[in-house]
Amino acid sequence: MTHELKNYTLITISIFIMAFGVYFFKFPNNFVFGGVTGFAVVVAQITPLSASVFSFIANTLLLVLGLICLGRSFALKTTYASMLLSILLLVFEHAYPMEQPLSNEPMLELIFAIALPAIGSAILFYIGASSGGTDVLAMIIKKYTHVKDIGIALFITDLLMIICACFVFDIKTALYSFVGLTVKSFMIDSIIENITLCKSIMIICDDPEPICKYITEGLNKGATIVDGKGAYTHSCKHIVFTTLTRRQAIVLRNHIHEHHLNAFISVSSTSEVFGNGFSNI
Known part of the structure; x- marks a missing residue:
């Protein structure tokens, strides 16, 4: 298996893990702890666009920014990852429509909504890719500023989503989202550190x-x-x-x-x- 084939295999696995966590645990509970998918939850509540459609549009625009600031190799991997993520979300949406959370245990679902995307993101960052969206902004911050931990950069870029959630959803959802963002940020850094150990x-x-x-x-x-x-x-x-x-x-x-x-x-x-x-x- 060549190096590139190995990378794209890892990207495919990572994106599937991430898409599963986002669609089945994050979207139904209105958790807004980061990324375009987090902001998509807000947009879906105040516009006719669905969360999956908004994710597709926003990821495409941010990919152009990634190509300009982070180079062709990063852009190719991220393009594949973000397009695959958007496609999987659309497939899940049509195959298994979610009108309510899977369970009545928001804390349990929060754990899965944090852990699955964090694992996927950490693997992507490790091989020099991302799932697109605000991950691109985080990697730009990491490259051009003194912030060297990708988890901290993600926290900075995604904090705006939590502020928006306070106005769109109830305070309970906003607090869950803040906990999710904080844990996700530290979890990504921890996973990357263990991978590179x-x-x-x-x-x-x-x-x-x-x-x-x-x-x-x-x-x-x-x-x-x-x-x-x-x-x-x-x-x-x-x-x-x-x-x-x-x-x-x-x-x-x-x-x-x-x-x-x-x-x-x-x-x-x-x-x-x-x-x-x-x-x-």
Whole structure:
């Protein structure tokens, strides 16, 4: 599977998850915690346009802005994602019309309305795409300002939706929406951080060659060797530093144990890695 095919497969899965959460949990409850789909709920209450039709129109206009400010690659991925989202919402609308919420538990539905779109959005942001709408504005803010967390940028762009909800719906709906926006913003950053999480590893050993050979040839990652000296034994030691994915860290640990390589291993988590061999350079 090529890199581009993998990206578009992830986009398709992410958008389906997002569309399911938006249509079946967000729209029926009038939750307005962000994005064009959130504003669409407001528009549907005060104009003849349905939420799905408004989402289609607004996403198309914002895609042009994304192409200008964020480049062709982002625009292509986002175009596919936003068009697919709009199409899925229209399909859901015709296949399963929603005249009322699925249940009488607004808090339970709020959880799904937050979690499903947040998971989809986090995956999209990770691969350099978005679902369109105010996500485009958030990525522009992230690129051109000092706001580096995409969740905070989303909170800034979507707060206007909550203010509108206060005037269009009752205060209870507005409060639910504010909770949803806040949790969604932090949840997206948390998911992205977990996706990008890597392991920074320090290995103290007598013979670094078999370990470094496995890291460079078996795991296709780099390593740095530093000479050291034991504080208690005063014997010469070698310290190997490397950074791996979580799966590779487990593989390396098992390799060292299985081959009885005498080594002391210290592993710490890191959420930002920049350099060859990592996708977020």
